[in-house]
Amino acid sequence: MGLVLPDATMLAMGAGAIALLYAAFLVMRIINSPKGTPKMQEISSAIQEGANAFLMRQYMTLLPIVVVLFAAIYYLVGVNTALAFVVGVISSALAGYIGMQTSVRGNVRVAEAAKKGLAEALSMAFSGGAVTGMALVGLGLIGLSGLYMYFGSLVPLIGYGFGASLISLFARVGGGIYTKAADVGADLVGKIEKGIPEDDPRNPAVIADNVGDNVGDCAGMAADVFESFVVTVIAAMLLGSAMGVQAYVTIPLGIAAIGVVGSVLGSLFVRLGKGKHIMKAFYKGIAATAVIMLALAYVYLVLGDTATLVHANAITSMNLFLAVLVGVFVTAAMFLITEYYTATEYGPVRRIAEAAKTGAGTNLITGLAVGMESTLLPALVVIVAIIISFKLGGLYGIALAASSMLSFSAIVIAVDSYGPITDNAGGIAEMSGLPANVRKVTDALDAVGNTTKATTKGFAIAGAALGALALFVAFAEESGLVAADLSLLSTPVIVGLFIGALLPFIFSSLLMTAVGRAAFEIVEEVRRQFRQIKGLMEGKAKADYARCVDISTKTALRELALPGIIAVATPLLVGYLFGAAALGGLLAGAIASGFLLALFMCTSGAAWDNAKKYIEAGAFGGKGSDAHKAAVVGDTVGDPLKDTAGPALNALIKVLNTVSLVFAGALIAASLHLIG
Numbered sequence: 001m002g003l004v005l006p007d008a009t010m011l012a013m014g015a016g017a018i019a020l021l022y023a024a025f026l027v028m029r030i031i032n033s034p035k036g037t038p039k040m041q042e043i044s045s046a047i048q049e050g051a052n053a054f055l056m057r058q059y060m061t062l063l064p065i066v067v068v069l070f071a072a073i074y075y076l077v078g079v080n081t082a083l084a085f086v087v088g089v090i091s092s093a094l095a096g097y098i099g100m101q102t103s104v105r106g107n108v109r110v111a112e113a114a115k116k117g118l119a120e121a122l123s124m125a126f127s128g129g130a131v132t133g134m135a136l137v138g139l140g141l142i143g144l145s146g147l148y149m150y151f152g153s154l155v156p157l158i159g160y161g162f163g164a165s166l167i168s169l170f171a172r173v174g175g176g177i178y179t180k181a182a183d184v185g186a187d188l189v190g191k192i193e194k195g196i197p198e199d200d201p202r203n204p205a206v207i208a209d210n211v212g213d214n215v216g217d218c219a220g221m222a223a224d225v226f227e228s229f230v231v232t233v234i235a236a237m238l239l240g241s242a243m244g245v246q247a248y249v250t251i252p253l254g255i256a257a258i259g260v261v262g263s264v265l266g267s268l269f270v271r272l273g274k275g276k277h278i279m280k281a282f283y284k285g286i287a288a289t290a291v292i293m294l295a296l297a298y299v300y301l302v303l304g305d306t307a308t309l310v311h312a313n314a315i316t317s318m319n320l321f322l323a324v325l326v327g328v329f330v331t332a333a334m335f336l337i338t339e340y341y342t343a344t345e346y347g348p349v350r351r352i353a354e355a356a357k358t359g360a361g362t363n364l365i366t367g368l369a370v371g372m373e374s375t376l377l378p379a380l381v382v383i384v385a386i387i388i389s390f391k392l393g394g395l396y397g398i399a400l401a402a403s404s405m406l407s408f409s410a411i412v413i414a415v416d417s418y419g420p421i422t423d424n425a426g427g428i429a430e431m432s433g434l435p436a437n438v439r440k441v442t443d444a445l446d447a448v449g450n451t452t453k454a455t456t457k458g459f460a461i462a463g464a465a466l467g468a469l470a471l472f473v474a475f476a477e478e479s480g481l482v483a484a485d486l487s488l489l490s491t492p493v494i495v496g497l498f499i500g501a502l503l504p505f506i507f508s509s510l511l512m513t514a515v516g517r518a519a520f521e522i523v524e525e526v527r528r529q530f531r532q533i534k535g536l537m538e539g540k541a542k543a544d545y546a547r548c549v550d551i552s553t554k555t556a557l558r559e560l561a562l563p564g565i566i567a568v569a570t571p572l573l574v575g576y577l578f579g580a581a582a583l584g585g586l587l588a589g590a591i592a593s594g595f596l597l598a599l600f601m602c603t604s605g606a607a608w609d610n611a612k613k614y615i616e617a618g619a620f621g622g623k624g625s626d627a628h629k630a631a632v633v634g635d636t637v638g639d640p641l642k643d644t645a646g647p648a649l650n651a652l653i654k655v656l657n658t659v660s661l662v663f664a665g666a667l668i669a670a671s672l673h674l675i676g
Helices: 008-031 038-076 079-113 118-151 155-193 206-242 246-267 278-303 317-342 347-358 360-373 376-406 409-431 436-479 491-532 545-559 561-578 580-616 626-662 664-670
Strands: none
Touching: 008 079, 008 118, 008 246, 038 079, 038 155, 038 206, 038 409, 038 545, 038 561, 079 118, 079 155, 079 206, 079 409, 079 436, 118 155, 118 206, 118 246, 118 278, 118 409, 118 436, 155 206, 155 491, 155 545, 155 561, 155 626, 206 246, 206 376, 206 409, 206 436, 206 545, 206 626, 246 278, 246 376, 246 409, 278 317, 278 409, 278 436, 317 347, 317 376, 317 436, 317 580, 347 360, 347 580, 347 626, 360 580, 360 626, 376 436, 376 580, 409 436, 436 580, 436 626, 436 664, 491 545, 491 561, 491 580, 491 626, 545 561, 561 580, 561 626, 561 664, 580 626, 580 664, 626 664
């Protein structure tokens, strides 16, 4: 008989409360910090106003879609699932909203803290990012454990996951289009045509660009990882339920709670050392989180009474712990691999920068090659993780490894959301004319922010792949599919497989086209202002920032509907027309192609961005050189890849799986089975 521990649902509820209380403490610390000069506050207020306007208009745009889906779930599935769906929508939207509100308030305070030095600015920026991470997991744990205790059933939780996935998809799509339209438009005219700095106040698109950092990289990423966190735990709980032992159902909740507690404690270890290496400070926090989480998991799974609650002839408690260890391994590996391919200290980025010496063409070719190459090691890591975790605990072992990985969401998002805060802080420092030593601090923070955003995307993509795999197995269980039904010799499966593999490409095409259209409008507007506003280029007149903010907002909201409709409607149509086996093929194809395409786009885009920054730091002629101009072209191409299309694929494959899971019973009952 092991140590008697609290029930996992109560552990999750308690850990969620701790995370939210810690987030509230950090918010108070940020709000009570100095906000800088009136000019700095004016710029920050403009960013805050634009971000709030976009987010509110985005949520109002989504409201009719949510209402239609609520009605469909209510009539086809049941009232409990429909109610949980609404809770998932609200929770995911709230996670993004809290993160963005902290980001737009933290930026000016980081710029002010930079006057004191790097350590002070880093501490303030990380605190802002930690609010997002802690709020995200706190809401997720309380939502999961609360709904499970209230309904006493796992079925409504599927609706909760679908609601989270839906908001994640639209937040990623809308925010991604907004941020990259403004960024690309600002760069093409400002850097290439006018030769002015990135955050120059003369550029009419500069405020829209800073707003985009918050609605895309902060609110969008928060909603993205929130849904990955909750749906992965839900999938593991569903697989545990199929094993017929209650302990297997609640263990994923317990592991998620332990990871959150580890993240809270691990965040206290993020401190700048003597070498002032910012990335090492973050790695200290992540490493501390891993050690604490594994120690607590060992107590929970091996020394605690969990060991006596599971079947001796099924999965041993030690095997459960080792599956958790696999998830930790995947997290560490994804961080290290992504940093290698995207940081300026390593070969891939420097190869891309060197290729810019001979022009934009060779810069683009090398960046594409690096992006394709970068899929190899992450794919091998995921493959090895699947093999080992399956050996340890079958399909449930894979789901538990995925839950273990996503339990790091709080500390990972803290590191990620640090990025847009420091990016904005640099812009505020530039636009308000702060001294060069302040800008030097914000530039150092921002350079690392590019790498942290890239590593988080790698984490999110791998987590999405493992989580989607668990959802896929849960769908097969729910729809009664067996291995023979999913044979590659089956015509419905092959048809579904090709449709699923195609979807990420069509989806990405729509998003890239949308960014191109929106950027075109921004470019034309910026050119018009430079042409018609006398004295703007000389700094004697003020740009009309609001016009570019309005263009980005309207275009992003106009363009987000079609990709979202395709994501929701395609699995429903395939399931209705061709049956559950074809839908299973679709999900398998989308997971495989979406995982690799997302890795390619996110890594190549980040590598192009940092290659440009490497040149700006003085390599190959520095700013203004021909190599720099070529690198700006590469960065412009990479921007919508890494911040719009690539990250949105995580949400796409989750929406495909959750909508299939929610409507599985109705689809099977009504399917026409036109093939097979």
